[in-house]
Amino acid sequence: MNDTASDSAAGPAAGVRWDLSDLYPEPAEPAIERDLDGAEAAAARFAERYRGRVASLDAPALAVALDALEALLEPAGRAGAFASLRFAADTSAPAHGALLQHVQQRGSAVRNAVVFFQLEWVALDDARAASLLASPALSRRRHLLESMRRYRPHVLSEPEERIVEELANTGERAWGRLFDEILAAARFRVTLDGETRELSEEETLSLLYDAERERRRAAAVGLTAGLRQHARILAFVFNTLVQNKATEDRLRAYPDPLAARHLSNEIDAASVGALLGASERAFPIVQRYYRLKARLLGLDTLLDYDRYAPIGEAHSHVPFDDARRIVLDAYRDFSPDMAELAARFFERRWIDAELRPGKRGGAFSASTVPSVHPYVLLNYTGTLRDVMTVAHELGHGVHQSLAREQGLFEQDTPLTLAETASVFGEMLVFRRLVREEHDPKTRLALLCGKLEDAFATVFRQVVMTRFEEKLHAARRSEGELPIDRISALWLEANAPMHGDAVRLTDDYAWWWLYIPHFVHSPFYCYAYAFGELLVLALLRRYDEEGEAFVPRYLALLRAGGSQAPATLLAKLGLDVTDPRFWDGGLAVLEGMVGEAEKLAAAARPEA
Numbered sequence: 201m202n203d204t205a206s207d208s209a210a211g212p213a214a215g216v217r218w219d220l221s222d223l224y225p226e227p228a229e230p231a232i233e234r235d236l237d238g239a240e241a242a243a244a245r246f247a248e249r250y251r252g253r254v255a256s257l258d259a260p261a262l263a264v265a266l267d268a269l270e271a272l273l274e275p276a277g278r279a280g281a282f283a284s285l286r287f288a289a290d291t292s293a294p295a296h297g298a299l300l301q302h303v304q305q306r307g308s309a310v311r312n313a314v315v316f317f318q319l320e321w322v323a324l325d326d327a328r329a330a331s332l333l334a335s336p337a338l339s340r341r342r343h344l345l346e347s348m349r350r351y352r353p354h355v356l357s358e359p360e361e362r363i364v365e366e367l368a369n370t371g372e373r374a375w376g377r378l379f380d381e382i383l384a385a386a387r388f389r390v391t392l393d394g395e396t397r398e399l400s401e402e403e404t405l406s407l408l409y410d411a412e413r414e415r416r417r418a419a420a421v422g423l424t425a426g427l428r429q430h431a432r433i434l435a436f437v438f439n440t441l442v443q444n445k446a447t448e449d450r451l452r453a454y455p456d457p458l459a460a461r462h463l464s465n466e467i468d469a470a471s472v473g474a475l476l477g478a479s480e481r482a483f484p485i486v487q488r489y490y491r492l493k494a495r496l497l498g499l500d501t502l503l504d505y506d507r508y509a510p511i512g513e514a515h516s517h518v519p520f521d522d523a524r525r526i527v528l529d530a531y532r533d534f535s536p537d538m539a540e541l542a543a544r545f546f547e548r549r550w551i552d553a554e555l556r557p558g559k560r561g562g563a564f565s566a567s568t569v570p571s572v573h574p575y576v577l578l579n580y581t582g583t584l585r586d587v588m589t590v591a592h593e594l595g596h597g598v599h600q601s602l603a604r605e606q607g608l609f610e611q612d613t614p615l616t617l618a619e620t621a622s623v624f625g626e627m628l629v630f631r632r633l634v635r636e637e638h639d640p641k642t643r644l645a646l647l648c649g650k651l652e653d654a655f656a657t658v659f660r661q662v663v664m665t666r667f668e669e670k671l672h673a674a675r676r677s678e679g680e681l682p683i684d685r686i687s688a689l690w691l692e693a694n695a696p697m698h699g700d701a702v703r704l705t706d707d708y709a710w711w712w713l714y715i716p717h718f719v720h721s722p723f724y725c726y727a728y729a730f731g732e733l734l735v736l737a738l739l740r741r742y743d744e745e746g747e748a749f750v751p752r753y754l755a756l757l758r759a760g761g762s763q764a765p766a767t768l769l770a771k772l773g774l775d776v777t778d779p780r781f782w783d784g785g786l787a788v789l790e791g792m793v794g795e796a797e798k799l800a801a802a803a804r805p806e807a
């Protein structure tokens with residue numbers, strides 16, 4: 201539907217498909233079955249050997265047990281990774297969905313067979329745990345074991361944990377899948393140039409970036425109408441999942457709706473509060489930019505559907521090979537090693553970039569298991585935003601490649617550090633493009649694009665977090681919420697950021713209905729703001745320290761999730777527990793707005 205994708209149906213990256221045979225060569229099913237059978241048998245043997253005995257293990261025996269646990273879980277993880285990647289590559293094949301469901305259920309069985317281990321470890325008294333953790337035999341596992349104990353006040357008994365895990369397949373996971381399937385199948389009637397077309401959610405949303413205001417307005421109207429059509433079911437999914445969380449939080453004795461997320465992010469509520477507060481105090485930066493944008497677009501009032509209108513060139517046609525070169529060159533400027541790691545994704549077919557019917561929308565990098573390597577999926581249409589997506593996902597890919605050495609349990613970081621290398625990679629590409637560009641108008645277009653991305657990553661996510669706080673609080677005190685009530689909370693949360701610089705239309709009130717994070721991972725959003733502001737601070741370090749920064753940065757990536765984020769960042773001289781930490785990154789954004797104002801004045805002296 202995008203005219204940028206018109207080269208062929210598969211788009212400018214036609215033929216760029218991944219090769220999943222490093223996970224399983226086809227036919228995969230027999231090998232997957234063997235791996236799952238093996239994992240289940242190993243889990244049973246593990247239970248036979250250790251059940252009821254964890255408290256009596258000494259440090260070396262505990263280390264042996266953890267090695268065994270890691271080894272038995274890896275094949276189940278490999279099977280899970282393959283099933284979800286093959287499903288993402290073509291969601292329309294019934295066999296792919298069925299395999300995914302099958303592998304999830306068998307994965308639950310394996311996890312349930314060994315869940316006793318964690319529960320018994322967590323039940324140990326603090327003094328005994330501390331003396332074991334002091335042993336050098338457990339030095340490699342110390343963070344993992346300590347991390348498990350954070351959940352001590354919140355774990356249930358073994359039979360209860362097993363019931364929660366099994367019922368989740370037909371409870372919260374099933375509700376989440378219903379939400380995905382409704383939106384994936386939804387068609388939005390959008391009238392463009394007098395002709396009404398039925399568009400997917402992704403096609404409709406991408407029209408909000410169109411240069412013509414009438415087309416953006418049509419997309420906004422069509423999106424709203426489509427969402428309203430499904431609002432009853434979607435709002436029911438929201439209400440159900442919010443209440444499901446309230447129930448689980450009560451059973452697990454979490455004091456408030458954010459507490460479980462903070463715990464898994466290894467961050468305290470005060471640090472998150474400082475991040476949210478600092479960002480809110482910086483809302484005037486957003487409004488200042490939107491006023492500039494209204495002037496650049498020649499509009500009296502910026503409406504919600506004008507926020508992503510392009511400044512300057514509407515479409516750019518970047519062939520996929522150019523995107524590859526741009527990204528690898530920018531990475532190489534920073535570190536040749538990093539560029540080499542990123543280049544492997546293209547050379548060894550670890551990336552799937554072409555457009556195909558049935559392929560999942562959006563983009564991601566999957567870490568899979570440490571014995572294999574990450575895979576990247578994206579839908580490349582040739583815009584500058586897509587080039588940034590390549591930079592972003594390869595950042596994840598490099599991070600995950602380097603962190604493989606931490607093993608299955610600690611290769612993945614908490615959400616708070618998950619967006620570090622991706623956003624950093626984007627910034628490297630952005631800075632190189634700006635450096636090479638001499639036309640002030642194009643420089644301004646690049647800068648505006650970057651600012652809008654950064655605003656979406658920082659301030660919009662803060663707004664979404666505030667909305668979720670209101671939503672969960674209201675559901676707990678008022679019971680099942682009518683759609684109007686949720687829409688009112690959404691507008692209430694959005695008002696402070698937009699101020700009088702953007703007028704939010706009545707349509708906008710409905711736009712909470714399609715945000716997947718609210719459904720799949722409550723309170724995920726603040727991690728994006730954390731990541732973006734952290735990266736701006738890292739870039740300042742790089743500018744100050746030059747080459748010396750590079751190995752320290754790569755060491756941060758290599759560490760994966762092996763230590764708490766604050767501990768890892770302290771090694772680079774960053775203190776994320778300092779409430780003023782966030783002001784540094786926010787000042788960079790303010791500087792970029794000033795720069796855009798200057799470029800705008802230079803490009804159009806009469807304005």
Ligand SMILES: [Zn+2]
Pocket residue numbers: 592596619622
């Ligand atoms: Zn990302």
